[in-house]
Amino acid sequence: MKGDIRHAYVHVPFCRHRCGYCDFTLVAGRDDLFEDYYTALGVELKRLAQPIELDTLYLGGGTPSHLGPEGIKHLFEVLHDVLRPASAAEVTIEANPLDISEASVEAFHSCGINRVSLGVQSLNALTLSTLDRDHREDDVRRVMHLLLDSGFIVSVDLIIAAPKQTLDAASRDIEAITALGAQHVSVYCLTWEQGTAFWGKRARGTLMPVAEDIEHEMFELAIDRLSSSGYQQYEVSNFAQPEMMCRHNEAYWDCRPWEAFGPGAARFDGQNRITNIRSTSAWIKNLIAGKGVTGDVDAMTPEGAARERLVLGLRRRRGVDRISFFQQSGFQVDDLAKKPIQEWVAAGFADDDGEHVRLTRSGMLLSDSLWSAVL
Numbered sequence: 001m002k003g004d005i006r007h008a009y010v011h012v013p014f015c016r017h018r019c020g021y022c023d024f025t026l027v028a029g030r031d032d033l034f035e036d037y038y039t040a041l042g043v044e045l046k047r048l049a050q051p052i053e054l055d056t057l058y059l060g061g062g063t064p065s066h067l068g069p070e071g072i073k074h075l076f077e078v079l080h081d082v083l084r085p086a087s088a089a090e091v092t093i094e095a096n097p098l099d100i101s102e103a104s105v106e107a108f109h110s111c112g113i114n115r116v117s118l119g120v121q122s123l124n125a126l127t128l129s130t131l132d133r134d135h136r137e138d139d140v141r142r143v144m145h146l147l148l149d150s151g152f153i154v155s156v157d158l159i160i161a162a163p164k165q166t167l168d169a170a171s172r173d174i175e176a177i178t179a180l181g182a183q184h185v186s187v188y189c190l191t192w193e194q195g196t197a198f199w200g201k202r203a204r205g206t207l208m209p210v211a212e213d214i215e216h217e218m219f220e221l222a223i224d225r226l227s228s229s230g231y232q233q234y235e236v237s238n239f240a241q242p243e244m245m246c247r248h249n250e251a252y253w254d255c256r257p258w259e260a261f262g263p264g265a266a267r268f269d270g271q272n273r274i275t276n277i278r279s280t281s282a283w284i285k286n287l288i289a290g291k292g293v294t295g296d297v298d299a300m301t302p303e304g305a306a307r308e309r310l311v312l313g314l315r316r317r318r319g320v321d322r323i324s325f326f327q328q329s330g331f332q333v334d335d336l337a338k339k340p341i342q343e344w345v346a347a348g349f350a351d352d353d354g355e356h357v358r359l360t361r362s363g364m365l366l367s368d369s370l371w372s373a374v375l
């Protein structure tokens with residue numbers, strides 16, 4: 001088996017409907033395309049000359065669990081020709097709580113899936129309905145008990161700063177999820193993407209973002225509540241119980257090469273980021289017709305790659321070690337970002353002891369606005 005790439009992502013572009021804030025690559029209500037998707041995926045997998053053994057495999061979307069138990073088994077039959085998780089590999093599937101049943105648990109086990117990333121977003125009825133989510137609090141409680149009792153590692157996605165969401169409601173979401181025992185929690189501030197239904201509603205004044213200071217308060221509250229419940233903020237948006245960090249994401253942030261398949265999926269060969277065309281129907285049509293599906297090739301310069309590595313490193317709690325960074329990238333941290341780092345330290349956004357640079361809590365809160373100075 002080919003030995004240097006140990007991580008793979010598979011994009012499953014199907015959802016029941018499109019949530020108003022979502023601009024991911026997907027088709028909603030097109031279950032009629034499942035069979036063609038499996039066929040096209042089988043063709044795309046042939047791009048690899050030989051099978052690869054994986055340390056992590058991540059099925060994302062879209063909503064992979066929407067394929068249903070039999071569909072997931074079929075998907076793994078297709079993948080197995082080329083993508084072979086090692087015995088201790090982390091195998092993650094993203095799932096909608098409404099898709100989880102005894103039958104899907106059995107399918108996950110039989111496919112070697114050991115980690116489920118649940119798209120919970122909130123337990124609050126008003127927030128769920130504002131976000132166009134179709135599950136309720138009871139569904140989340142039922143499914144989390146089922147998954148944890150069945151031995152899966154459960155990661156939960158939560159959204160904060162959703163329209164109409166109060167600080168109190170966000171606080172109750174976090175408390176409920178920690179009490180339910182999720183081993184990993186990802187907390188994302190809602191982003192408003194052009195072209196989404198939310199974007200249009202905001203332009204018309206019918207849906208408004210929460211105030212920026214409330215958004216910051218919510219994020220601080222998330223950090224406090226999760227930390228006091230034993231979760232470590234190991235990256236800006238990601239919190240884990242001890243030893244429960246997502247190994248797949250760690251591979252991305254370490255800039256290790258990875259494979260990726262499916263519409264809109266982006267792979268990294270160690271130097272270039274290659275992204276497939278986003279249209280699911282065009283991706284299927286091209287592959288079945290024997291044509292290529294490459295959409296975009298980002299040939300990174302060594303300096304561009306080093307700058308990206310620096311940002312990914314600074315997003316992590318442990319920050320960047322100057323010597324390791326030079327060994328891995330060939331660039332000195334200070335040649336890339338001396339002035340911004342000095343400014344962040346002066347403003348209280350970063351600590352720098354001469355060996356390591358890492359963001360402070362206030363730096364973590366503002367991190368997205370810091371990166372333009374490095375990139």
Ligand code: SF4
Nearest residue numbers: 015018019022061062
């Ligand atoms: S379920 Fe997830 S991927 Fe699907 S539309 Fe909603 S937010 Fe987007």
